[in-house]
Amino acid sequence: MATTTAPARRRPAQALRRAPKPRHIVGTVAKIVLALVFVLPIVFMFVSSLKPDAQIFSDLGSINAFLPTGHISFANYAGVFDRVPIVTFLMNSVGISAATVILGLLVNSLAAFALSRMRLRGKKIILTAIIATLIVPFETLALPLVWWVNQLPWLQVNGFSLALTHGWLDTYRVQIIPFIANAxxxxxxxxxxxxxxxxxxxxxxxxGAGWFQIYRTIIMPLSGPAIATVAILTFLPAWNSYLWPIMVVQSENLRPVMVGVEYFYQLNVAWGQIMAYTTLITLPILVLFIAFQRSFVNSIASTGVKG
Known part of the structure; x- marks a missing residue:
């Protein structure tokens, strides 16, 4: 009897220990609500891109706004390609974002390596000054920066000759170089x-290793999560850039994707096409984040513990 009743007596205690606690239930519910807050706008954007404008507004007051019901088609996507040179804009944004990310990883990691690993006088003051620049909003610097980039020289290649020109406006470099260094x-x-x-x-x-060899062979290979995080945080503003291209780029063949939103507000506003366009330009961001999600979370966690 002892051998048969002992497990029976343990079962209620084990059941009590395995029962979910109220705080765990509240935490799970909070996570679900928070996930819905972020996911539902994306679902609404994608579903609305498949509907005509009249149906988008008629479904706003019901759950149908998040469901692919009614007249569903890809006509809005076809309209996007007819109204906007989206392929050109996408290629521009991919090139600008990729160049900004690659050069930013190199420049910012070298600066951080020097401040973290090398013996330099006043490096804490330098780091503090760098971090202090985060206080200044970009809108405050935009107009002075436009004046400066218009004065900067550049070597222009004309066939087999080089010519020194001034002014970076209406070029790719004005959309890349000012944003490489990031505090x-x-x-x-x-x-x-x-x-x-x-x-x-x-x-x-x-x-016998030098500093650059230490940086290249030891530090950077161990910094995968930080690299992924900086890549994402550099890619997002480069991809979402809107104000700066509006100010410094006039040629249509040089414009990034965000400027293309303006095309849908000319003459008549096509909300379904706007949703289709924003869906197309949001997909690369979602793919990038999903690909580097684990490294991104790990880097933020380790930075928070260290800092």
Whole structure:
């Protein structure tokens, strides 16, 4: 009897321990609500891109706004390609964003490496000054920056000759170079580099490695989460850039995707086509985030613990 009743007595206690606690239930509900807050606008955007304008407004007061019901078609997507040179805009944004990310990773990681690993006088003051620039909004700097980029020289290639010209307006470089260096990216790299043991540097230095070799072969290979995070945080503003291209780019063949939204407000507003256009330009961002989601979360967590 003892051997048969012992497990029976343990079952109620185990059931009590396995029963979900009220705070766990509240936390799960809160997560579901928060997920819906972020997901439902995307669902509404995609579903509305399949509907005509009249049906979009008629469905706003019901759950049908989030369901692909009624007259569903891809006519809005066809209208996007007829109204906007979206392929040109997408290629421009891909090139601008990719160049900004690649150059930004190199420049910001080198700056953070110097401030984190090398012995420099006043490096804390330098880091503080870099972080302090985050206080200044871009709108405050936009007009002075336009004046400066219009004065900067550039070597223009004409056949087999080089000519020195002034002014970067209406070019690709004016959409890339001013945004390579980023204070927040330097801070993220600096915090992550500080979490890597400096004994690795000392061992490499004893083996005759230089600083750049340490950066290239030791620090950067160990900084995958930080690289993914900085890549995402650099890609997003580059892809979503709107105000700056409006100010410095006039040629249609140089414009990024966000400027294309203006085309749908000319003459008559086509809301279904706007939803289709925003769906097309949102997909690369979702793919990028899903691909680097784990590295992004890990880097933010490690930075928060360190900082």
């Amino acid at each position: 927040f990216s330097v801070y993220l790299f600096h915090q992550y580099f500080d979490s890597i043991p400096k004994e690795l540097d000392e061992a490499a230095r004893m083996d």
